[in-house]
Amino acid sequence: MKAACYRSLGPAAEVLELVDLQLPEPGPDEVRVRIVTSGINPTDWKTRAGLRNREPDGFQVPHHDGAGVVDAVGSAVTGLVPGRRVWLHLAAFGNRYGTAAEYALVPAARAVPLPDAASYDLGACLGVPALTAAHCLGGRPGAVAGRTVLVAGGAGAVGHFAIELAKHAGARVVATVSSEEKRARAEAAGADLVVRYTDADAAQRILDFAGRVDRIVEVAIGANLDLDLAVLATGGTIASYAAAGELALPVGRFMVENITLSFVLLYGLSPAQLSAAVSWTSEALDAGALTSLPMLPYPLELVAQAQDRVAEGPVGKVVLRVAED
Template identity: 60%
Template sequence: MKAAIYRRTGPAADVLSVEDVETPEPGPGQVRVRITGSGINPTDWKTRTGLTGQDPATFQIPHQDGVGVVDAVGEGVDAGRVGERVWLYLAAFGNPYGTAAEYSVVHADLAVPLPGDAPDDLGACLGVPAVTAAHCLLVRGEGREALRGRTVLVAGGAGAVGHYAIELAKHAGARVVTTVSSEEKAELARAAGADLVVNYREPGVVERIQEFTDRADRVVEVALGANLELDLALSGAGTVIAVYANEPDDPVIPTRRLMVANTSISYVLLYGVPADELRAAVAWTGDAAGAGALSPLPVTRYGLDEIVAAHEAVEQGAIGKVILTP
């Protein structure tokens, strides 16, 4: 099969290549998926550069997320899964066979059924962004049902996680406020279903949001240091600020203000989420996709041979989703 590979970390143009490699066979508990689309996330290029880990032991086919069709199963997996359309998440976590290839082999639980009428683009967009969004909304909570009638603040509503946080929260019956940095991004957030969209670069952000709601029950936060004053202005007893991304400098945490407000901060990194909580987030994502509540992001498509350009586009902050088509 053809696959994008790197054997050491570094800049995309220096370490990524497309090669013919042996097609893997699924082992016990695994499925093999013929990949029709491979979604690229920031975590993929950060891992490839070495920011989040070491060089691969042998080789690494990158990308955690993807979509495709199960074409073979290993021992202990229902043979009826052959031919099933699936979306993948965390495919390259502890596994050299990520989704930037014609085939990927993963544990069967990491290949989630995709509804028959859902487009491939949706399947390639889910994975890390949607499951992260689901976990941010569920962490320290009482389940998705508890979001009904509550108010959710989503920072960066045009980003991949922000997009799915809006759609999942609306699917659960919450009111959603989101912040963006441009009118182009505001249109994306409105299309996702946000009730109020505010450009954080304009004056009076807090006042505009407070005209809509006096507090947020849940904050899905992409930049804690930059947004902490806004988050605190909208926090109250029971507010949870779920932070899923880091910044170059660690923010100073105002413990007393958080204590007085009875507000908590929860940090979310999908790779370390407890198994039962991860299953809950995946299940909610799958249910919402099946109900037609989730939509693909705007897609920029590259061929497998364009892997370097695709990675560089994501590094440079491409809006929407970059998808590699093997």
């Protein structure tokens, strides 16, 4: 099978190559999936570049997320059969065969049925972004039903799904963005109010519209902490899923106002937490409540350019179109 892989860490153009690999056979608890679309996330290029300090075990086919069709199943697998459409998550975590290939080999628990009405592109948008969003929102719809949620970075991948999951669960959603283009993206996802976080009156506009918010899904806590604290309710939660720079906390205020600060990294979730996030995402997907991000497609042979595009932080989802639907 054709596959992108790297055998050492470094710049994309230097270490990523397109090779022929032997088609892997599934073990008892594994499934092999013919990949249609491979989704690329920041964690994919950061791992390849060496920022995660994870040396490949001989070789590594990158990319956690993707969508395709089950091709073969292991002897102990139940609930999935060849021909079933699926979306994949954490495909390359502790596993050589990620989704940047014609076929991926993954534990069966990482392959989730994809409804017939959902495109492979949408399936490839899920995984890291949607599951991170679901956990940041409390891991279950009831955590935000009837509540007010602030989503920082509402035009990003996690922000997009945080808005849609929260709205589907019955929350009121405010989103912050940095530009008019991104405002349109957050509004299209369903945010009830979208403000530019750089505006001097951003906090007051949020308070006037929604009062104090119950939960914040945060992409840049160091930059946004003052705004967050200006609008967060007593007993509220800030769930931060991105790390950049240093952070000084007003510990006394956090204590007095009984604020919870949660740092979220998908790799560190317990099996029960990950399962809850998958269940919520799947339920919303089945209901037609999730939509794909704007697609920025590349062919498999341009995987290095595609990863470099992700590193630039574009608006939209960079994917590899590996095969026809």
